[in-house]
Amino acid sequence: MRKVAVVGVGQTKFSGAQEKTGVELFAESAMDALSEASLKPKDIQALFLGNCLGDFTEGQGMVQAFAADNIGAFGIPANKYDGACASASMAIRDAFWWVASGFYDVVLAGGTERAATMGTSLATRTFAMFSDSRYEYPCGITFPGVFAMLAHLYSAKYGIPLEKLKEQMAVTSVQSHRYGMLNPRAHFHKEITIEKALGSPMVSQPLQLYDCCPFSDGAAAVVLTSEEKAKKLTNQPVYIIGIGQASAGPLANQQEYLPRIRAREISSKQAYEMAGLTPQDIDVCELHDCFSIASLIAAESLGFFDFGQAGEAWEKGEAAIGGKVAINPSGGLKAKGHPIGATGAGQVYEIVRQLRGECGERQVEGAKIGMTDTLGGDGGTLCNLILQRG
Amino acid sequence: MEYKLTFKEYNEALKKNKLLGLKCNSCAAITVPPKMVCRKCASPDMDIVELSGNGKIETFTTVYVAAEGREGEVPYIIVLVALDEGPWIMGNLIDIAPSKATMELIGRRVKMGHKVFCGDKYSAGDGARPLFSFET
Numbered sequence: 001m002r003k004v005a006v007v008g009v010g011q012t013k014f015s016g017a018q019e020k021t022g023v024e025l026f027a028e029s030a031m032d033a034l035s036e037a038s039l040k041p042k043d044i045q046a047l048f049l050g051n052c053l054g055d056f057t058e059g060q061g062m063v064q065a066f067a068a069d070n071i072g073a074f075g076i077p078a079n080k081y082d083g084a085c086a087s088a089s090m091a092i093r094d095a096f097w098w099v100a101s102g103f104y105d106v107v108l109a110g111g112t113e114r115a116a117t118m119g120t121s122l123a124t125r126t127f128a129m130f131s132d133s134r135y136e137y138p139c140g141i142t143f144p145g146v147f148a149m150l151a152h153l154y155s156a157k158y159g160i161p162l163e164k165l166k167e168q169m170a171v172t173s174v175q176s177h178r179y180g181m182l183n184p185r186a187h188f189h190k191e192i193t194i195e196k197a198l199g200s201p202m203v204s205q206p207l208q209l210y211d212c213c214p215f216s217d218g219a220a221a222v223v224l225t226s227e228e229k230a231k232k233l234t235n236q237p238v239y240i241i242g243i244g245q246a247s248a249g250p251l252a253n254q255q256e257y258l259p260r261i262r263a264r265e266i267s268s269k270q271a272y273e274m275a276g277l278t279p280q281d282i283d284v285c286e287l288h289d290c291f292s293i294a295s296l297i298a299a300e301s302l303g304f305f306d307f308g309q310a311g312e313a314w315e316k317g318e319a320a321i322g323g324k325v326a327i328n329p330s331g332g333l334k335a336k337g338h339p340i341g342a343t344g345a346g347q348v349y350e351i352v353r354q355l356r357g358e359c360g361e362r363q364v365e366g367a368k369i370g371m372t373d374t375l376g377g378d379g380g381t382l383c384n385l386i387l388q389r390g
Numbered sequence: 391m392e393y394k395l396t397f398k399e400y401n402e403a404l405k406k407n408k409l410l411g412l413k414c415n416s417c418a419a420i421t422v423p424p425k426m427v428c429r430k431c432a433s434p435d436m437d438i439v440e441l442s443g444n445g446k447i448e449t450f451t452t453v454y455v456a457a458e459g460r461e462g463e464v465p466y467i468i469v470l471v472a473l474d475e476g477p478w479i480m481g482n483l484i485d486i487a488p489s490k491a492t493m494e495l496i497g498r499r500v501k502m503g504h505k506v507f508c509g510d511k512y513s514a515g516d517g518a519r520p521l522f523s524f525e526t
Contacts, residue, residue, distance in 0.1 A: 124457040125510075155493065
């Protein structure tokens with residue numbers, strides 16, 4: 001197996017509804033990623049693209065073929081990945097293997113989505129399609145509903161009074177909004193306070209508006225090459241040194257693990273073992289904070305904090321830049337935004353730039369090892385990547 | 391291999407207030423909703439059983455923001471219930487105003503009825519779900 005490097009990354013600004021098409025958004029991020037590595041579209045041997053709702057957002061299926069053609073990567077194989085919000089991470093993981101195996105030297109991966117364009121009503125309906133459609137959707141389950149139930153379960157299981165837990169959850173949102181202010185490509189540039197979060201409209205009890213990430217439009221792209229090729233293209237390669245992916249069935253069937261997400265524990269263990277690292281080695285992590293409570297749940301299963309302790313860790317600044325592990329310096333899904341099929345590639349974009357030391361005011365000083373964590377559905381797909389500065 | 395208990399059969403039974411599951415002949419675990427194999431040991435050797443529908447609430451939420459087509463239903467309570475036979479199942483809860491749902495619901499004993507979601511343009515037909523109410 002060959003070492004695989006990220007030699008270029010690109011990301012559009014994540015935003016509310018906009019007029020650029022999914023293909024146009026991806027094309028912009030792809031050309032930026034290629035240009036960083038001084039590569040041309042004709043150098044790309046395959047495209048692996050995350051996109052889960054192109055059919056609902058703009059009536060476009062099979063977007064990957066149009067995307068490859070659009071950027072001038074004529075005739076190459078192009079695959080689409082649907083793992084709900086983890087789609088782009090799956091695409092990057094598979095791109096890794098194709099390069100690691102020696103079959104391809106240069107692969108473009110990423111994702112594109114126009115989740116904001118759908119509007120809240122259709123987006124809520126289509127996101128619910130990533131829960132069990134036959135056995136759970138009839139109950140009216142929504143994505144906030146899933147994590148709302150996990151929040152109550154978390155409170156009960158770890159003996160944290162709900163009022164206390166809600167304050168801890170608000171702290172994660174406040175931190176993400178603070179970092180979003182420092183990220184010019186973030187969806188939101190607005191500071192919030194704990195009081196504002198706790199006073200916002202109820203979405204699905206106990207989750208209020210500021211516990212929830214937005215629906216966003218956006219795209220991101222990553223160019224992967226072999227180590228040999230990378231050394232010729234850049235003096236700042238970032239290597240992918242650990243990968244993991246796992247799946248799970250309906251939410252109710254995950255019963256004995258909840259509020260922990262079993263697929264995350266399988267996936268992250270694979271990634272840590274492959275990298276030969278432990279959670280203590282991670283300097284910076286972009287994790288899947290689709291909801292405030294999801295930040296706590298993810299940080300615990302990734303091994304950064306003890307179960308039931310993550311909220312306190314956030315309050316003490318242990319999850320902040322300069323803390324034990326810098327979590328979501330980009331602003332996370334909460335403030336950077338969540339164009340679902342592109343989100344994993346957006347996480348890799350941030351980690352790569354952190355490891356290259358390019359993040360300005362939100363730079364994690366001396367970051368050498370970074371991790372991404374992307375969750376699809378109610379734990380139905382989970383993907384983790386560990387990256388190291390070359 | 392033929393599917394032992396399909397969604398169609400499960401759904402028709404639930405519309406008559408009968409909750410069907412599958413009991414594994416290898417490890418005795420109950421699988422609900424039905425699958426091709428046991429959710430614990432992956433054996434396909436299972437028999438259809440009728441479950442009590444009784445259990446206790448493990449967690450809950452009151453939904454205020456609806457999906458397209460279900461605006462008329464909010465607010466409503468969703469619960470995860472641990473059935474007496476072991477499996478957890480998702481359903482809705484009546485007997486309490488949605489705005490009055492608190493952490494005190496967790497641990498409450500419930501019994502099962504049903505309600506049918508009539509379906510929408512994406513759902514390939516209708517689907518019944520458990521509708522729980524307090525046991526006493």
